[in-house]
Amino acid sequence: MNKYFFPILFLFCGITVSAQKDSTIVPGLKPLTDVTSAPSKIAEFPGGHQAFVRKILDNFHTPPLVKADIVKAKAVATFIVDTEGNMTDIKIESYQHQMVRDEFLKALKMIKTKWIPAEQNGQKVKSLMRQPLIFNLQ
Template identity: 65%
Template sequence: MKKSLFFILLFWTISMYAQKDSTTSPKPQQTVPASPKAPEFPGGHRAFVNEILKNFRTSALVKAEIMSARATANFIVDTEGNMVDIKIESYEHTMVRDEFLKALKMVKTKWIPAEQDGKKVRTPMRQPLVFNLK
């Protein structure tokens, strides 16, 4: 009997609490700022990768017997669409680092800059490089 009374009291308390929550007025919604529009390379990401690959020379790497490697670059797309502050974040071989940096700096096609609240903004970007010549 005591267990039954306890469960009835427990369910009654929960139902009263649930009813109390459902009668509260909702908070007014806040306006959410427009989400930023990411920078775009003309022709898309594939076109950007093709541009890098067009400038990336592997002959010196093959002579040095570097047949596969990874590297990651960081850069900023400025408000004019230029790639600036290009840096290699991580790499496995200095020759790969140097070649990747050179290939990125040779890309002269301007990006469509990012926008936030209708204004063009500088945006950090990251580009990995993975290759295997085997």
């Protein structure tokens, strides 16, 4: 286990569908016409949200950030869960430090576990997910 794991506080807010009340328009992103914005059943990670967070933490390497003296940062990722349960179109929509952005993106792309896809009227549909990250070494 990474020796910086315990002193690091990662606060992961719940994954939400893009139809949340405080969603924002991300400049430069094309509208996703084939993605269901408010499915009747949202996509689920096997084992739940905590299992998803654990996968991110397992893949997120802090030593380069510590070396660069980055002690606090925020980032928000978005991705699509397709009808097969794959995470696709992974993007970082906002971030404070390029190194945190790169590490968060790498950690998400390393996750190969298939999701249980969202459903609308009993049919599997693509859905847009959002995952915030708060990084704090203090």
